[in-house]
Amino acid sequence: MTAVLSMFVLGSYLSYSIWKLKKHLHMLQLNSYLNERYAGWLGQHLRQSYAVKEFLPCLACLPLVFGSAILTAGSWTVAYLFLFLFREHAQEKKALVFTPRAMRLYAAMILVLLVICALSVQGLMTRNNFVILFQMAFLIFFNIASFLVALIANFLESPLERRINLWYFRAARKRIREMPRLRTVGITGSYGKTSTKAILQSMMAQRFHVLMTPESYNTPMGISKVIRADLRPVHEIFIAEMGARQLGDISTLCDLVSPHFGILTSIGEQHLETFHTLDAIKRTKFELIDALPPDGIAFLNMDNEHIRDMAPHCRVKCISFGIDSTDLHYSARHICMDSQGCSFDFCLPDGRSQEFRTSLLGRHNIYNMLGAAALACELGVDVNMIQSVVRNLTPLPHRLEVKNTSQEITIIDDAFNSNPAGARSALEVLQAIDGKKKILITPGMVELGKWEYELNRQFGCQAAACCDYIILVGRKQSLPLQDGLRSMNFSRYYVARDLYEANQHLRTIVTAGDVVLYENDLPDTYNE
Numbered sequence: 001m002t003a004v005l006s007m008f009v010l011g012s013y014l015s016y017s018i019w020k021l022k023k024h025l026h027m028l029q030l031n032s033y034l035n036e037r038y039a040g041w042l043g044q045h046l047r048q049s050y051a052v053k054e055f056l057p058c059l060a061c062l063p064l065v066f067g068s069a070i071l072t073a074g075s076w077t078v079a080y081l082f083l084f085l086f087r088e089h090a091q092e093k094k095a096l097v098f099t100p101r102a103m104r105l106y107a108a109m110i111l112v113l114l115v116i117c118a119l120s121v122q123g124l125m126t127r128n129n130f131v132i133l134f135q136m137a138f139l140i141f142f143n144i145a146s147f148l149v150a151l152i153a154n155f156l157e158s159p160l161e162r163r164i165n166l167w168y169f170r171a172a173r174k175r176i177r178e179m180p181r182l183r184t185v186g187i188t189g190s191y192g193k194t195s196t197k198a199i200l201q202s203m204m205a206q207r208f209h210v211l212m213t214p215e216s217y218n219t220p221m222g223i224s225k226v227i228r229a230d231l232r233p234v235h236e237i238f239i240a241e242m243g244a245r246q247l248g249d250i251s252t253l254c255d256l257v258s259p260h261f262g263i264l265t266s267i268g269e270q271h272l273e274t275f276h277t278l279d280a281i282k283r284t285k286f287e288l289i290d291a292l293p294p295d296g297i298a299f300l301n302m303d304n305e306h307i308r309d310m311a312p313h314c315r316v317k318c319i320s321f322g323i324d325s326t327d328l329h330y331s332a333r334h335i336c337m338d339s340q341g342c343s344f345d346f347c348l349p350d351g352r353s354q355e356f357r358t359s360l361l362g363r364h365n366i367y368n369m370l371g372a373a374a375l376a377c378e379l380g381v382d383v384n385m386i387q388s389v390v391r392n393l394t395p396l397p398h399r400l401e402v403k404n405t406s407q408e409i410t411i412i413d414d415a416f417n418s419n420p421a422g423a424r425s426a427l428e429v430l431q432a433i434d435g436k437k438k439i440l441i442t443p444g445m446v447e448l449g450k451w452e453y454e455l456n457r458q459f460g461c462q463a464a465a466c467c468d469y470i471i472l473v474g475r476k477q478s479l480p481l482q483d484g485l486r487s488m489n490f491s492r493y494y495v496a497r498d499l500y501e502a503n504q505h506l507r508t509i510v511t512a513g514d515v516v517l518y519e520n521d522l523p524d525t526y527n528e
Helices: 003-030 035-049 052-060 069-085 100-124 129-144 147-177 193-204 220-230 249-257 278-285 305-313 363-378 383-391 420-432 449-466 479-487 499-509
Strands: 183-188 210-212 237-241 261-264 297-301 317-322 330-338 341-347 353-358 401-404 410-414 438-442 469-473 493-496 515-519
Touching: 003 035, 003 069, 003 100, 003 129, 003 147, 035 147, 052 069, 052 129, 069 129, 100 129, 100 147, 147 220, 147 249, 183 193, 183 249, 193 210, 193 237, 193 363, 193 383, 220 249, 237 249, 249 278, 261 363, 278 305, 297 305, 297 363, 317 363, 330 363, 330 420, 341 363, 341 383, 353 363, 353 383, 363 383, 363 420, 410 420, 420 438, 420 449, 420 515, 438 449, 438 499, 449 479, 469 479, 469 499, 479 493, 493 499
Parallel strands: 183 237, 183 261, 210 237, 261 297, 297 317, 317 330, 410 515, 438 469, 438 515, 469 493
Antiparallel strands: 330 341, 341 353, 401 410
8 A cells, every 4th residue: 555545545544543542631621531440331331432433443344355446446445435424413411521621632642643653554565465454453453443442542631730730739839838717617528518519608708718629620620720729818717628539638628728728518428339339438528527726626516327326436516407406506497398499597506596588499498598597697697687698599500490381381400410319308398388289300410339229219209209290311320210100100201312302301291380490410421
């Protein structure tokens, strides 16, 4: 095969292969750039990593068996140009974000691909048709299995990323330690972190200059970015949300921000897939409490049985909050819920109480408000100011957010994520809102490890008790929910392939006056 023909062969191959690598970059990004998590995703979704039509270039190699290199090169070029021009554009819930890291990794992927092509050049330019055939098969393999290119590039590039991350981490930690008057609040828990953080920021802003990590920034690099970009000497309080997927993650974040106060919102089954045991989750969440200085204060949700179990090991001052437990420092009593929100008496340690009214829905939001209000009170924010803040709170996007459509349909958007306690609370809200039919749309809950099947089956049983119709998303993902519904002899449900099909089906059954709850919306990595 001549040099010109080889250029056509490699050029058409690269045009499609480079585009395909972007899909793997997207999945790597959704899996936190961790090869082990990405490999786990591949193990469950290998069929989604390639298309049957990608075997088309194999047919283009047939003329080579009869000695026609020119016809083979032409057929190959047409095949890969066909794949490129008619490539699939799947709908994405969360699009690929070309951050500096993503761009570096994409460049590394392309470099690995170019090395593979370079290894094939000499073989393609030989006169031996069997050698050419082998080189073409070699290229086809690395196109179909392009996830291997992604894994190799990520492995080779990871030492550079570790050095970059360490530099950012140290620079952010240095800035925190250069501000001795700054008081830092760490918030962690299996759920409720982001909402508690947002509520606390609103309360603390009544008296202090406050900076909080935005959205769900709760990783070392996310928090480091906020510190370096936004933290200024004028700030008196820094509120950091702390996420974790394994032992030591919270300790790392505490080393970064040096918290003075810690709020532990909850401990539950969330992320059992990576923690493996509930004991590991408990120990990881309490890394925040263990990291507090001798004069620090821990704020603990004592209604949570796992937090109660760990509380005796707390070595700093503990402030308790809750609803059902006794001997609490801060509590909510006389709770009333309706479709407009809820009201309760906020009880303080000195025996005083203040009636709070909020538009936030759900019992779990009362816990979020209690934890934030307890810390605000301890730092001197007037309870009347806290009452005013609570009255004006609005839901965070996709967290039990109620919307009314022009067709007189009430939408409860709780699609951000889901956990057993949050799902129960969402169903309570669905029951509390007046409407004709009560409709649930959900794929169920994930990252619950060995308990995932049973907890989703229980969720199905709970949903059957209060819903008129249920649309399940994902035929495999929703199997435990289906088992739960069948165990309750509930037959009014439909299983959709994806959220798009679920919404299409909803349009055929929904009528004015209905209430629709969206409970959880899984990322693209869970597409079937």
